[in-house]
Ligand SMILES: Nc1ncnc2c1ncn2[C@@H]1O[C@H](COP(=O)(O)OP(=O)(O)OP(=O)(O)O)[C@@H](O)[C@H]1O
């Protein structure tokens with residue numbers, strides 16, 4: 001699109017310049033209209049990814065310049081009071097964003113709880129209903145076997161053996177889907193149980209070093225279990241790893257957990273940023289960690305293996321729960 005001659009767009013003033021100029025305007029008696037623009041400036045600061053500390057530093061610079069200016073006709077007290085109001089207005093979009101974030105975390109927690117209920121339901125269905133069906137098949141085979149000659153009875157015996165294997169695997173999968181030890185004994189025993197099954201099936205050594213005692217609140221333990229579960233699944237599915245290491249430890253009031261493999265690794269930016277990507281595992285992990293107030297770091301690169309590191313500050317709520325159980 002062509003611009004009309006002589007109407008060049010003026011470049012937008014920097015945040016610092018605009019802040020200083022608006023603060024000056026407000027201190028000189030700018031009133032409500034200027035405060036409204038201070039609010040908009042706060043929104044711009046968020047959009048430009050400025051932290052609250054950045055904003056405080058911008059404010060400090062603008063205030064110093066204003067204090068040096070002796071010609072604004074206002075007393076020192078008035079300037080200070082006006083600048084405090086101005087800063088508060090500029091910061092209020094941060095507060096709104098913080099509230100929005102808390103709402104989102106609450107919604108995420110609820111979503112995870114619903115998901116867990118659904119997983120429980122599926123685990124029970126696999127365990128109980130599929131189990132019952134298999135019992136019915138066993139009975140039907142036993143009936144049939146009575147009327148068959150010896151060689152066919154032996155064949156049926158082999159089929160029964162295979163059915164027993166299917167039943168064993170289904171039981172194992174249903175327990176791993178939602179292990180009862182997760183509720184009864186906690187996330188570390190549940191992870192040991194899971195790792196044992198995966199290690200056998202994938203013929204892959206999984207080394208566990210857990211220096212943690214006590215329990216965490218249910219949602220935190222479930223989230224930790226799911227994150228380790230997805231990391232192990234990924235390592236088996238994608239990494240062609242020869243070893244997996246799981247470590248969990250506590251340092252001061254922070255719980256750490258790391259899942260590392262020595263496999264092929266991957267380009268994390270590409271895997272997380274590709275539009276139309278199909279995998280949900282890494283996103284779900286990030287969301288689960290956010291929902292319990294932790295952070296997750298994924299370190300990987302082609303040929304370098306992969307490490308998922310989780311950091312969970314233990315709130316008073318967590319620590320009390322550790323002691324109470
Ligand atoms: N440990 C790993 N080693 C190598 N590549 C990995 C590893 N973990 C993840 N990846 C890569 O990152 C991609 C995204 O992983 P993500 O768990 O999100 O999805 P997925 O495993 O493909 O599918 P889903 O988890 O939904 O079943 C994978 O497709 C894989 O290419």
Ligand SMILES: [Mg+2]
Nearest residue numbers: 234279281282
């Ligand atoms: Mg996955």
